Each structure stands twice: as structure tokens, then as C-alpha cells.
Amino acid sequence: MASGEIVVKVRTKTGYDNIRAVWFENEKVMMIDQRELPHEVKIVGFTEYPDVAEAIKNMTTRGAPSIGATAAYAMCLAALSESDIDKASKDIKAARPTANDLFYAVDYMCAELKKGKDPIEAADAYAQMMVDKCTKIGEYGGELIKNGMKLMTHCNAGALATVDVGTALAPMRKAHADHKKFFVYVSETRPRLQGMQLTAWELNQEGIDHAIIPDGASAYYMSQGVDMIITGADRIAANGDFANKIGTFDKAIVAKHFGIPFYVAAPISTFDFNTRTGREIVIEQRSEKEVTEVYNQRIAPVGSPALNPAFDVTPADLVTGFITEKGIFTPDEISKVKE
Numbered sequence: 645m646a647s648g649e650i651v652v653k654v655r656t657k658t659g660y661d662n663i664r665a666v667w668f669e670n671e672k673v674m675m676i677d678q679r680e681l682p683h684e685v686k687i688v689g690f691t692e693y694p695d696v697a698e699a700i701k702n703m704t705t706r707g708a709p710s711i712g713a714t715a716a717y718a719m720c721l722a723a724l725s726e727s728d729i730d731k732a733s734k735d736i737k738a739a740r741p742t743a744n745d746l747f748y749a750v751d752y753m754c755a756e757l758k759k760g761k762d763p764i765e766a767a768d769a770y771a772q773m774m775v776d777k778c779t780k781i782g783e784y785g786g787e788l789i790k791n792g793m794k795l796m797t798h799c800n801a802g803a804l805a806t807v808d809v810g811t812a813l814a815p816m817r818k819a820h821a822d823h824k825k826f827f828v829y830v831s832e833t834r835p836r837l838q839g840m841q842l843t844a845w846e847l848n849q850e851g852i853d854h855a856i857i858p859d860g861a862s863a864y865y866m867s868q869g870v871d872m873i874i875t876g877a878d879r880i881a882a883n884g885d886f887a888n889k890i891g892t893f894d895k896a897i898v899a900k901h902f903g904i905p906f907y908v909a910a911p912i913s914t915f916d917f918n919t920r921t922g923r924e925i926v927i928e929q930r931s932e933k934e935v936t937e938v939y940n941q942r943i944a945p946v947g948s949p950a951l952n953p954a955f956d957v958t959p960a961d962l963v964t965g966f967i968t969e970k971g972i973f974t975p976d977e978i979s980k981v982k983e
Contacts, residue, residue: 663687665710666717666810667771668764671724673717675705678804682845693721693732700739700746704835707805708878709915712745716770719753723763729754741926742887742955744879744916771807777911778809780969785815785874785909788967789826793871796829796862799889800842801876802907811876813846813910815967820852828854829865832888835934835952859891863898869871873899874967877910882982884960884975885922886910890953896962909967917982922957930954 655833664850666675672689673696680686688704695720699705705714715736722732736854740746749770790793801812810817819826828847833839840856847854857865873895880886886908899906907927919925930952936944944950973981 651783665804666705666714677704682841693718696741697736708743708745711743711805712749712940713771713774713807715746715749716753716767720763720767723757724814727791742878742928745913746911746959775808777969778806778814781811781909781967782814782818784972785967786818789815789819789822795828796870796873798831798832798875798892800838804842804847814876830854831862832856834859862895866902870904872905873971874907874909877908877914879925880915881919881922882917883921884978885957887925887955890956893956893958896958900962905964907967908963912968925957928954
């Protein structure tokens with residue numbers, strides 16, 4: 645990526661607190677390179693929209709709302725460089741197929757640009773809109789968390805995934821700010837370890853009590869006593885089926901067995917009312933090397949292939965409720981979300 649540029653490296657809590665996952669500065673789209681966490685906070689900047697699309701594809705930035713904001717800034721660069729907006733729209737949408745916020749953000753920017761809006765102001769407004777939505781998600785979801793609870797989450801749906809604040813982590817941040825005492829089981833989230841490397845890092849920054857667990861240990865800890873599970877989502881179908889990081893479906897099944905409430909935290913931009921059920925959600929298939937290699941060292945037998953779906957689809961009947969910026973809705977109430 646020729647236009648990529650390392651701007652600053654920080655490792656302190658103060659450095660993290662003063663930056664977002666993605667923003668626009670000095671004619672560049674800036675973002676935390678999430679592939680380097682938790683060992684290093686590395687910030688990169690891009691001046692060309694194809695490079696921003698590649699950053700979405702290679703997971704320099706990730707998480708549905710952050711992908712959306714990044715896409716908005718990519719469209720901003722396309723407009724500033726007087727690129728063909730329709731072509732840029734198609735190129736950016738092709739970066740990753742599952743997260744609905746990507747498509748929502750590109751369409752939002754196309755509409756704003758056609759109205760003659762300033763590209764930077766439009767993209768900044770979109771990013772701030774996501775932050776405001778996540779703040780409201782935290783307020784609604786924080787009420788669900790009581791003193792002494794044991795929570796579980798999967799993948800990363802914190803500030804890194806959402807520009808700032810978080811979706812699944814937003815209620816935890818709010819509850820922590822309200823001085824509630826609770827504990828979080830952080831599922832490691834193989835193969836890319838977003839739970840271990842990103843969620844645990846965020847909770848550690850916030851001082852929230854937590855522990856990393858292997859994905860395969862989730863059922864064991866649920867059997868020992870988990871009060872609530874909160875995850876994010878990448879796309880929610882019209883009937884309430886939702887796509888999230890691979891391994892979410894497993895947890896929802898086990899939670900149902902033990903009678904554990906299972907909540908999905910997501911802004912309404914993640915709902916795709918044109919997708920009727922989860923069967924219609926396109927599941928991204930990623931490189932087998934993410935499974936067979938660790939830090940570029942092959943750990944699987946040579947000749948043994950691997951399958952690597954990035955997401956799975958959890959049926960609506962396993963969901964207790966959706967925590968949105970407009971309130972908490974059961975799957976049966978999704979028509980209210982659309983309204």
C-alpha cells in the first residue's frame with residue numbers, strides 16, 4: 645500500500661484514550677492498525693481510496709461500525725480526488741461481503757455527495773453518528789448489567805470495532821462508569837484472536853475485571869454460571885437471524901441450553917431489511933493460512949487443507965434481545981426497528 649504511512653506509535657493508556665479507531669486528518673484517513681495489537685498501537689494513514697478499501701479487506705480496521713466509518717472516509721477520499729463515485733462505491737463495497745454497515749455507509753455517502761455536501765463534513769458526520777448511536781446502546785444495555793454478574797462476550801465489539809465506545813462493550817463501559825462490579829469471560833475468538841488481542845486489551849485499558857478463555861471452554865464456564873452473554877453483529881436479517889464472528893452460533897446454542905440471556909448489541913445500520921433470513925447472508929470465506937499458520941509459521945501438517953468461514957449465522961430464536969440506539973427489542977419486535 646504505497647500511500648500507507650506510519651504516523652505515531654503509542655503504548656500508554658493516555659495515547660489510546662485520545663484517539664479513535666478511524667478518523668480524518670491532514671488529507672489522510674487515519675486508523676489504528678488493529679493487526680498489531682495488543683503489542684503495539686500503530687497508526688497508519690492513507691491518501692487514496694483503493695488503499696483504504698484494502699485496509700478494510702486485510703483487517704487493518706475491522707468491526708462493522710468501524711468498517712462503515714472507514715468506508716465513509718474512503719468515499720470522502722474518492723470525492724476529494726475527483727474519482728468516479730460510482731466506481732469507487734463498487735470498489736469499496738467489494739472489500740468485505742458480510743458487514744451491512746459497509747454498504748450502508750457507502751450508500752449514505754453517495755446520497756450526501758449527490759446533495760453537494762462537503763465530503764469531509766459528510767464522512768465526519770457519519771463517524772460521529774456511529775459514536776452517538778453506540779453511546780445510546782451503552783445507556784440501554786448498561787441497565788441490564790447488575791452488580792455481581794458474570795458476563796461473556798465473543799470477538800471484539802468495543803471502541804476498536806465501532807470508531808469509539810463499542811456495541812457489546814458499550815453496556816460494560818457504562819456499567820463500569822456507574823461503579824457496578826462484574827466480571828467478563830473473553831472468548832479468544834480463533835483464528836484471528838480478536839477476543840484475546842483486542843477485547844481483552846480494551847477491558848484492560850478500562851480496568852474492567854475479565855479473563856481470556858479458550859473458545860472451547862465457553863460451554864464449561866456457562867455450566868459453572870454465566871448470567872448474560874452480549875455480542876455484536878455484522879448483519880442482522882429482517883427476521884432477526886444475525887451474522888457475527890465464527891463461533892457465535894455455538895455460544896447461542898449453549899446459552900439456550902442453560903437458560904442464559906443472549907443479547908446482540910448493534911446500531912440500526914446493521915439491520916438489513918432487504919435480507920429476509922440468515923440463509924441469504926453472504927458468509928466471507930478467508931484464507932486457510934489464518935488457520936494453518938501462526939505468525940507466518942505453519943503449524944498444520946503440510947497437505948492438510950483448512951476451511952475458514954469468517955462468520956456464522958445465529959437464528960433469531962436463540963436471541964433474547966437486540967440492544968440498539970432506539971432501545972431493546974426482541975426478535976418479534978424487529979418491525980418496530982424498521983419503523
